[in-house]
Amino acid sequence: MSDTGPVLSVRDLTVSLPHRMGRVHAVREISFDVGRGETVCIVGESGCGKSMSAMAILNLLPRGAVRNAARLSFLGEDLLSAKEKRLREIRGDRIGVIFQEPLTALNPSLTIGEQLMEVYRRHRPSRQGQARERAVEMLGQVGIPSPEERMTQYPHHLSGGLRQRAVIAMALMCEPAMIIADEPTTALDVTIQAQILRLLIDLKNRFGLSLLLITHDLAVASRVADRIVVMYGGQVVEDATTQAFFNRPMHPYARGLLGCLPSLDPETKGKPLQVIPGTVPSLIGDLTGCTFRERCTQAGPECDEGIIPLRSLDGHRVRCVRAFGEALSR
Amino acid sequence: MARYVVRQLMLSLAVMVAVSIVGFVLLRASGDLALRIAGPEALADDVERIRVAYGLDKSLILQYLDWAWRVLHGDLGRSLFFPEEVxxxxxxxxxxxxxxxxxxxxxxxxxxxxxxxxxxxxxxxxxxxxxxxxxxxxxxxxxxxxxxxxxxxxxxxxxxxxxxxxxxxxxxxxxxxxxxxxxxxxxxxxxxxxxxxxxxxxxxxxxxxxxxxxxxxxxxxxxxxxxxxxxxxxxxxxxxxxxxxxxxxxxxxxxxxxxxxxxxxxxxxxxxxxxxxxxxxxxxxxxxxxxxxxxxxxxxxxxxx
CATH class of the missing domain: 1.10.3720.10 (MetI-like)
Structure with a gap:
């Protein structure tokens, strides 16, 4: 285990699923790193492959899915060749996962306490006796009032926000090095969303966690991310530090996404929200040219051919033929 | 939980009473019991005697209440064939x-x-x-x-x-x-x-x-x-x-x-x-x-x- 390298390193990860029309390439050769204590947001609209990418890391893909990668390493350990048994040791212990729907992510017929304690008992068999104490402690840590009482309650006793806090507590039971959060605030009320986000950032800082956050919401990403990875059509189309991204988004899709953000700015008041015309491309079969070209206002004949490479400048990567030419010509 | 149990219990009791009534009525609707017990060659007088002996001459409601009362006291009656009690x-x-x-x-x-x-x-x-x-x-x-x-x-x-x-x-x-x-x-x-x-x-x-x-x-x-x-x-x-x-x-x-x-x-x-x-x-x-x-x-x- 190296102390300097990234916690998670993904190179050329692909995921494909069987479909009656041919294989669906949900994720096409994506690469990104998550550094120690870093928050990386994968942003994109539904069906762009962001959740698949996250699930592929722990090999929690649906049956029939095939994943491949040049590298998939976590704390220096190769997850690609790791046996299922070893992956089970890592899941819930070194990597905690938070899912979107706190209502359905918890088992309705087990108590909150049991669901928290079982992770700890699974991964810390020598400290079984402390599972209860640890669970109460973690429920307190995520800001759940009267944690002792909650231990014996069932998920349906808790509000959506509290349930999501319980899910977060569950992910933190074994002090993981990294948390993968798949749309953790999407199913919640706006006010609760803000609270949960604040909690995630706070916990991340307190426990020195790395966080891989999957979201469709750039506003969420802008508040928590150190780095933003934009996915479109199964590919990474842009990858930059949050600052660089919001200062100068380069991919036309990323710029389009930013234009879609609702704003309270008086200048834009009364104007209709922007939309990106068209729909997401089909992921079936092989790819030629840019995945975004049919919806892009700047597309030209050069966008139709070959595979558009990721161009990189100062750690800002963009998959667009015009990316840095445009930047450099300014 | 207690309310749920009580409710289900009441429901079960109601169903049991309904079953007992339906069973009782159906059996009597299946034919003249006195005639069946007496057999096809019995004399009319004997049939009537049997009818009175088993209380089959009373009204259906009285017969049911009489039977239900005895059942509640643990008496299911006597078999007509076996020597034992039912x-x-x-x-x-x-x-x-x-x-x-x-x-x-x-x-x-x-x-x-x-x-x-x-x-x-x-x-x-x-x-x-x-x-x-x-x-x-x-x-x-x-x-x-x-x-x-x-x-x-x-x-x-x-x-x-x-x-x-x-x-x-x-x-x-x-x-x-x-x-x-x-x-x-x-x-x-x-x-x-x-x-x-x-x-x-x-x-x-x-x-x-x-x-x-x-x-x-x-x-x-x-x-x-x-x-x-x-x-x-x-x-x-x-x-x-x-x-x-x-x-x-x-x-x-x-x-x-x-x-x-x-x-x-x-x-x-x-x-x-x-x-x-x-x-x-x-x-x-x-x-x-x-x-x-x-x-x-x-x-x-x-x-x-």
Whole structure:
């Protein structure tokens, strides 16, 4: 285990699923790193492959899915060749996962306490006796009032926000090095969303966690991310530090996404929200040219051919033929 | 929880009263009981004497109230054929029928639950298809016919099992097998569909993401939720097994409640028939009540209603 390298390193990860029309390439050769204590947001609209990418890391893909990668390493350990048994040791212990729907992510017929304690008992068999104490402690840590009482309650006793806090507590039971959060605030009320986000950032800082956050919401990403990875059509189309991204988004899709953000700015008041015309491309079969070209206002004949490479400048990567030419010509 | 129990209990009591009324009325609507007891060659005077002796001359409501009053005091009446009291007869026969039903249901669960779970783990796989074929076969075969086939094969052709009576455990093998084959498909199908649903649920993905081993994921997280409707059905199935014992006990010559009912109907032994109907109804109600309790115990959301 190296102390300097990234916690998670993904190179050329692909995921494909069987479909009656041919294989669906949900994720096409994506690469990104998550550094120690870093928050990386994968942003994109539904069906762009962001959740698949996250699930592929722990090999929690649906049956029939095939994943491949040049590298998939976590704390220096190769997850690609790791046996299922070893992956089970890592899941819930070194990597905690938070899912979107706190209502359905918890088992309705087990108590909150049991669901928290079982992770700890699974991964810390020598400290079984402390599972209860640890669970109460973690429920307190995520800001759940009267944690002792909650231990014996069932998920349906808790509000959506509290349930999501319980899910977060569950992910933190074994002090993981990294948390993968798949749309953790999407199913919640706006006010609760803000609270949960604040909690995630706070916990991340307190426990020195790395966080891989999957979201469709750039506003969420802008508040928590150190780095933003934009996915479109199964590919990474842009990858930059949050600052660089919001200062100068380069991919036309990323710029389009930013234009879609609702704003309270008086200048834009009364104007209709922007939309990106068209729909997401089909992921079936092989790819030629840019995945975004049919919806892009700047597309030209050069966008139709070959595979558009990721161009990189100062750690800002963009998959667009015009990316840095445009930047450099300014 | 207490309110739920009380409500279900009241409901069960109401059903028991309704069953007793319907059973009582149906029996009297089936023909002139006095005439049947006396026989076709009896004199009209004798028939009338019998009618008065058994209280059959009173109004239906009075007869019912009179009977219900005695039942509430533990008196089920006297058999017209056996020297024993009806309650003694039932006390002798009921354990055989219940025991056989429990054996059959137990075997059905023991086979159906694991097979249904395995089918659900690989839906539409080879095992799943084979298991479903067996289930369809089991469901389609009438128990009396299956019983006769088994008697011919194991009793006559192979001559390794007794075909009639209930004197030893070897006598119980074939009837248990018939009951299990008749009940297992229901349990199996319910387990399979329940498990397929449960395994697709988000909480299963959560359980996997927690690093739990596959056995824990399947049994503790999925089966626990899939089991809720199965428990409810299993209890009702037990009732159906006891009710269906008339046919099975006749085929295998087992002296249980079903056989007693069959004999008594043929002999117009109406106090016994009436008591049997009541006992079967009560058993059904108790099983339904137990099923409701188990349901509530397994489903925390129901527990609080």
């Amino acid at each position: 309650s003694t007869l039932i006390a002798q026969r009921l354990p055989i029928t219940l025991g056989l039903g429990a054996l059959g249901l137990g075997a059905a669960i023991l086979i159906g639950l694991p097979l249904g779970t395995l089918s659900a783990l690989w839906p539409n796989g080879i095992l799943d298809r084979a298991v479903l074929a067996v289930a369809v076969l089991g469901q389609a075969m009438p128990p009396f016919w299956l019983g006769l086939l088994l008697i011919i094969f194991f009793g006559l052709t192979l001559n390794i099992l007794p075909v009639s009576g209930a004197e030893s455990w070897r006598h119980l093998v074939l009837p248990t097998l018939v009951l299990a084959i008749a009940t297992m498909p229901t349990i199996l199908r319910l387990t399979r569909s329940g498990m397929i649903d449960a395994l697709r649920a988000d909480y299963i993905r959560t359980a996997k993401a927690k690093g739990l081993n596959p056995f824990t994921v399947v049994v503790k997280h999925a089966l626990r939720n899939a089991l809720i409707p199965i428990v409810a059905i299993a209890a009702v199935q037990m009732g159906a097994l006891v009710g269906g014992s008339v046919v099975l006990e006749t085929v295998f010559g087992i002296q249980g409640l079903g056989y007693l009912s069959w004999e008594s109907i043929n002999r117009a032994d109406f106090p016994v028939v009436q008591a049997n109907v009541l006992v079967l109804g009560v058993i059904y109600c108790i099983l339904t009540f137990v099923s409701d309790l188990l349901h509530a115990f397994l489903d925390p959301r129901l527990r609080e209603q």
